[in-house]
Amino acid sequence: MLKYVTFGVKVQLNVHDLNNEAVAGNVTDIRIMDFLDENGEKREAPAVSGRMLKHWHYEAMRHLILNGGYSSLPLCNGCRMGEPIRPGDVRSETLVQIARPEGNSVSVCTICDIHGYLIAQGAQQEGERGASARRTSRAMFSWLMPVLGTDFSSKQVVHTRVSQQQAMAEGEGAAQMIFNKSYASGIYAFVSALDVERIGLVELNLGTNKPYAIEDSDRKQRAKVAIEAYRYLISGQMGASLSHAIPHTQPIEILAAYSETSPLPFPISPIYNDYIKEYKGLVPNNTSILLWNQTDEKVEGVTMKSTINEVFAEILDKLASEEK
Numbered sequence: 001m002l003k004y005v006t007f008g009v010k011v012q013l014n015v016h017d018l019n020n021e022a023v024a025g026n027v028t029d030i031r032i033m034d035f036l037d038e039n040g041e042k043r044e045a046p047a048v049s050g051r052m053l054k055h056w057h058y059e060a061m062r063h064l065i066l067n068g069g070y071s072s073l074p075l076c077n078g079c080r081m082g083e084p085i086r087p088g089d090v091r092s093e094t095l096v097q098i099a100r101p102e103g104n105s106v107s108v109c110t111i112c113d114i115h116g117y118l119i120a121q122g123a124q125q126e127g128e129r130g131a132s133a134r135r136t137s138r139a140m141f142s143w144l145m146p147v148l149g150t151d152f153s154s155k156q157v158v159h160t161r162v163s164q165q166q167a168m169a170e171g172e173g174a175a176q177m178i179f180n181k182s183y184a185s186g187i188y189a190f191v192s193a194l195d196v197e198r199i200g201l202v203e204l205n206l207g208t209n210k211p212y213a214i215e216d217s218d219r220k221q222r223a224k225v226a227i228e229a230y231r232y233l234i235s236g237q238m239g240a241s242l243s244h245a246i247p248h249t250q251p252i253e254i255l256a257a258y259s260e261t262s263p264l265p266f267p268i269s270p271i272y273n274d275y276i277k278e279y280k281g282l283v284p285n286n287t288s289i290l291l292w293n294q295t296d297e298k299v300e301g302v303t304m305k306s307t308i309n310e311v312f313a314e315i316l317d318k319l320a321s322e323e324k
């Protein structure tokens, strides 16, 4: 079975506000990050944190489970409601964090299993055996950063929002709320890794010789939904302003690597020029590297795919395979 998958994604995003994380008054400013270019010189540009990417991966999984034919996969009430309270359940009509043994948290929720959690002090205790306070994420994300050597820009624009209530109270004109918002454009990359083998695995195994809390068939379904969710990230389906600022997205290059025998090193980032060659030289034997690119340019030593869907199809095929 598939043990580990990594992605290196390069996309052009035009006019996005994916990283509106810094809000001050009526100005929603774009997040700017410092980094070094290939000459080691300091640059700054709009960037999106890995927390945000992970959040939108979570949203895609949640959406697929609730509406996309994965209804057999369980979710705790926190993840079902899209709240960051994990693992969550409703007690006295309030959503609260529940501390229970890791195996229980894993079996009752696909997202708590895959994205992990950190239980705060004061969470409601449940179960007799000691509850594990944290579970590390099986899905890991870098920041979304501009590809070195490419242009990027951001621009602040003025929006007006009309308040109906104020308009009635004060007459036309008085009700226009003016606010500024920044939008950015650029060619960006991120890397991500999915530790398929540890989906369903209970780290703190108290006295049982069953490493997994769920059946193999369930582990495969959970891994499948986690892999499928990457399609949405690649399409730019992330950000808090999708109702009025879907980014103009153009995938440029998708590298995916998988192994059926061991964990993999993280991909060299596509922000660098020779990342494919360098990654090929880094991965252990028995790693398969798949590559799709917009220009159909062949790269030696990797399996070229003519559509992004073919990349996903091969990975999902290996996941479904019964061979050990």
Ligand SMILES: [Zn+2]
Residues within 6 Å of the ligand: 075, 076, 077, 078, 079, 080, 086, 087, 088, 109, 110, 111, 112, 113
């Ligand atoms: Zn959950």
